[in-house]
Amino acid sequence: MKTMLCKQYGPPESLVLEDVEPPKAGPGQVVVEVKACGVNFPDVLIIENKYQFKPQLPFAPGGEISGVVKELGEGVTNVAVGDRVLASTGFGGFAEEIAIPAAAAVPIPDSMDFPTAAAFLMTYGTSYYALKDRAQIRPGENLVVLGAAGGVGLAAVELGKALGARVIAAASSEEKLAVCREHGADATIDYSKDGLKDEMKELTGGKGADVVYDPVGGEYSEAAIRATAWEGRFLVIGFAAGDIPRIPLNLTLLKSCQIVGVFWGAFVGREPERNRQNTRELFELFEKGTIKPYVSSSYPLAEAASALHEIGGRRAKGKIVVVP
Ligand SMILES: NC(=O)c1ccc[n+]([C@@H]2O[C@H](COP(=O)([O-])OP(=O)(O)OC[C@H]3O[C@@H](n4cnc5c(N)ncnc54)[C@H](OP(=O)(O)O)[C@@H]3O)[C@@H](O)[C@H]2O)c1
Known part of the structure; x- marks a missing residue:
């Protein structure tokens, strides 16, 4: 599968598109086929080693994704193969597939498309x-x-x-x-x-x-x-x-x-039940049309650097997504 890797810290053009082995679902994990990855300011910081959280090199940036569950690891019961989900991943979303803890996979409303779901949470x-x-x-x-x-x-x-x-x-x-x-x-x-x-x-x-x-x-x-x-x-x-x-x-x-x-x-990690309740309330606001997420542009995986430049260059409006 294709992934956009940060192999050494630097500006967006130092990212490299590579073919790697697809991930396997370990115990308690699921593999998600990524349909869209939301781009956020922390992605600009993380590839320059300026963010509070520092993944080990090499890693793919991309802190939130939406997609379809493709494989279940041992003991997973909260989602099924084929479910449409979104997840906060921290990193790893600039890829065609990602393995995440099953507990992080949140089923998305039928009326929410993949780019919106990746730009939401x-x-x-x-x-x-x-x-x-x-x-x-x-x-x-x-x-x-x-x-x-x-x-x-x-x-x-x-x-x-x-x-x-x-x-x-x-x-x-x-x-x-x-x-x-x-x-x-x-x-x-x-x-x-x-x-x-x-x-x-x-x-x-x-x-x-x-x-x-x-x-x-x-x-x-x-x-x-x-x-x-x-x-x-x-x-x-x-x-x-x-x-x-x-x-x-x-x-x-x-x-x-x-x-x-x-x-x-940190709130998500420390108070998962309160965060789940907030997410349910946000989905209700979305379904009523009270909130209307604005995805202003979308880039293919190979052009992920341009997406990061739009954010770092103060040009982004609303949200930007990368679509593998
Ligand atoms: N506390 C949390 O839990 C939490 C969660 C998510 C994000 N964040 C933080 O929130 C901040 C915004 O994130 P975001 O994803 O919303 O980013 P964003 O879409 O790029 O928005 C940031 C805004 O900051 C303004 N800005 C001023 N100087 C800038 C500069 N030199 N470069 C870029 N933007 C500049 C821009 O608005 P104008 O041009 O209108 O000034 C821009 O629209 C980041 O620092 C991020 O780390 C915090």
Whole structure:
């Protein structure tokens, strides 16, 4: 089978397409024929050895997949051959087949196609856990989403609306903000032109944001905390801009506000039942049409490097998938 391997750390063009032996299902595992693999910012980091999780070389990147169960290992009873499933894999998804723990295989709704399924769990899982569980967002609250046209950002825009918030989307171009409006944003800020802090204050009647969702970091974080409301919650999602900000703690005291860490991958491992419940709720929102995952482009396996460049080059809108 074909797989796109990282044999030495480096930029996307250092990946190599190879033919390798197909995987076998070990005890408690299943082999999935991969139909699509979602591409996420961590894939850009993992091949450069800049991610918190470091697989042994050589490995295929690709942290979430959808596909069809092809083979069952000993003792597997939760899925059957032929089932349509999705899974968070961490890595290994840039391949025609992958062996995963059977417990990680989640049956997908009949109405969900494979590219959507591969683009679903990490972004919506993260944003739902962040807004519902960590921020405990309430109807009518003002939510500001930074990097709002990106993978997790656009999911936060849709889920913010689904949870009853007024959503202000912030991003770096008019084209990106148009996508956010199509996905439900009530107001927008182009932070490449306008001052983020002043615009946030202006759009919230001087009060500031009740909840800030920040997957970007860099210079925007402090500006957004300075425009966070009394008893607001600032969600730390990621640092796509590269810099991890250092925040003066007096800002939190003055506003009685909270800086709240969000690590969805660890939540999945530590609290599997709560995560399964969240996934069920997300599938219900999908089936009702309340959330509409946006897959903006699709690349064949041989062009996986271009998919990674789209994300690393700040050009991606919504989600990108690789289709083996
Ligand atoms: N905490 C968790 O559990 C969790 C889970 C999943 C992902 N994450 C993290 O969330 C972040 C976003 O992931 P994603 O998959 O949504 O990525 P993405 O689709 O590429 O979105 C990231 C956004 O960041 C903004 N950005 C600002 N400077 C950038 C730069 N130099 N390069 C690239 N993007 C830049 C871009 O929006 P503008 O151009 O509009 O500024 C972009 O749309 C990553 O740091 C990822 O590791 C965290």
